[in-house]
Amino acid sequence: MKMEEFEVNPWDVKGVVDYEKLVKDFGISRLDEKVLKRIEKITGELHPMLRRGVFFAHRDFEWLLNEYEKGNKFFLYTGCGPSGPLHLGHIGTWLFTKWLQDKFDAALYFQFTDDEKFLFKNKSYEEIQKYLEDNMADVAALGFDPRKTHFLIDTRHASLLYPIAIKFAKKITFSIVKASFGMTNEDNIGKIFYTAMQAAPAVVPSVLAKKNIPCLIPLGVDQDPHFRVARDVYPKLGYYKPAILHSVFWPALKGPEGKMSSSDESSAIFLHDTPKDVERKIKKYAFSGGRDTIDEHRKLGGNPDVDVSFQFLKFMFIEDDAELARIESEYRSGRMLTSELKAIAIKKINAFLKKHQKKRAKITQKVLERNWLWAS
Numbered sequence: 001m002k003m004e005e006f007e008v009n010p011w012d013v014k015g016v017v018d019y020e021k022l023v024k025d026f027g028i029s030r031l032d033e034k035v036l037k038r039i040e041k042i043t044g045e046l047h048p049m050l051r052r053g054v055f056f057a058h059r060d061f062e063w064l065l066n067e068y069e070k071g072n073k074f075f076l077y078t079g080c081g082p083s084g085p086l087h088l089g090h091i092g093t094w095l096f097t098k099w100l101q102d103k104f105d106a107a108l109y110f111q112f113t114d115d116e117k118f119l120f121k122n123k124s125y126e127e128i129q130k131y132l133e134d135n136m137a138d139v140a141a142l143g144f145d146p147r148k149t150h151f152l153i154d155t156r157h158a159s160l161l162y163p164i165a166i167k168f169a170k171k172i173t174f175s176i177v178k179a180s181f182g183m184t185n186e187d188n189i190g191k192i193f194y195t196a197m198q199a200a201p202a203v204v205p206s207v208l209a210k211k212n213i214p215c216l217i218p219l220g221v222d223q224d225p226h227f228r229v230a231r232d233v234y235p236k237l238g239y240y241k242p243a244i245l246h247s248v249f250w251p252a253l254k255g256p257e258g259k260m261s262s263s264d265e266s267s268a269i270f271l272h273d274t275p276k277d278v279e280r281k282i283k284k285y286a287f288s289g290g291r292d293t294i295d296e297h298r299k300l301g302g303n304p305d306v307d308v309s310f311q312f313l314k315f316m317f318i319e320d321d322a323e324l325a326r327i328e329s330e331y332r333s334g335r336m337l338t339s340e341l342k343a344i345a346i347k348k349i350n351a352f353l354k355k356h357q358k359k360r361a362k363i364t365q366k367v368l369e370r371n372w373l374w375a376s
């Protein structure tokens with residue numbers, strides 16, 4: 001792959017992503033000053049991920065706010081594909097979703113696509129079920145309001161989802177799926193159907209309430225193609241098109257190419273990692289914007305724009321803009337060394353994981369059944 005080439009689809013992210021080009025290719029809109037101001041007016045403050053461009057684009061978000069201001073409240077929908085242990089790259093979107101839930105007092109439908117991961121990954125059904133249990137406990141520990149949050153598992157809640165999914169499936173042809181995802185005649189037939197399952201939760205509350213309710217989907221931009229395919233279908237079935245907020249990818253530990261991935265230990269920090277794991281991985285793998293020698297670094301300064309430890313702090317671990325700006329300028333000037341920057345990242349990440357792991361330990365199977373799983 002040449003330097004300027006990159007690839008983004010729901011199952012693969014390769015190369016250095018050019019988000020400007022992606023906005024054009026996908027036909028999505030930038031979250032510009034005007035939209036951000038509107039959000040701030042309603043919520044009273046902007047989440048750091050909005051201020052710092054982690055969420056950078058949208059579809060129909062202004063329509064959603066118009067509806068909201070008319071008193072037509074929306075619900076949130078997002079999801080998790082259980083194919084391995086969760087890492088930091090997964091949870092940015094969900095922490096932001098929790099913020100939206102709090103600020104807009106919105107219900108959340110959270111889909112777990114065990115069918116998808118079984119069909120697309122070279123893993124057994126049993127293995128996927130194990131990750132499903134594991135991932136659900138992590139998601140439940142992130143702080144969503146259990147009274148307003150409903151977990152949907154594709155295989156378990158099939159009696160709810162399948163009748164909706166077939167209505168989407170009937171209006172999506174194999175040639176559209178081929179063109180959108182690069183599938184071929186050799187792909188299994190479950191994969192070809194899958195987009196219909198991911199489209200379905202965006203109308204579940206409308207189906208249950210027997211009236212149209214607007215939907216907002218926060219997602220990593222790699223998931224957009226499913227909804228691009230499904231968008232034409234929603235109105236054909238009599239529903240609103242869902243609005244979408246798109247986030248950039250979390251950088252892989254090793255550098256700017258691709259994204260964090262659970263299949264590569266050295267690319268990710270997992271939610272179950274110990275303080276020692278985190279220290280080792282950041283020290284050993286985290287791509288640095290520092291110079292080769294201390295002398296050079298002091299003279300020329302570091303580059304926070306490519307430094308993965310700095311990106312972590314910016315994306316999630318430092319909320320205070322002044323604190324982040326101070327670290328950025330210290331590093332850029334060369335006064336702060338890479339080892340010092342890494343020490344800050346290690347400390348912040350470990351503080352977060354410690355709290356998370358404590359909350360997660362309380363989420364048993366029983367708690368999931370009682371408080372989180374959708375029940376008719």
Ligand code: TRP
Binds near residue numbers: 010080111113220223
């Ligand atoms: N397909 C997503 C994944 O592999 C999971 C998912 C299901 C999802 N529904 C979603 C993600 C809606 C974002 C929005 O992780």
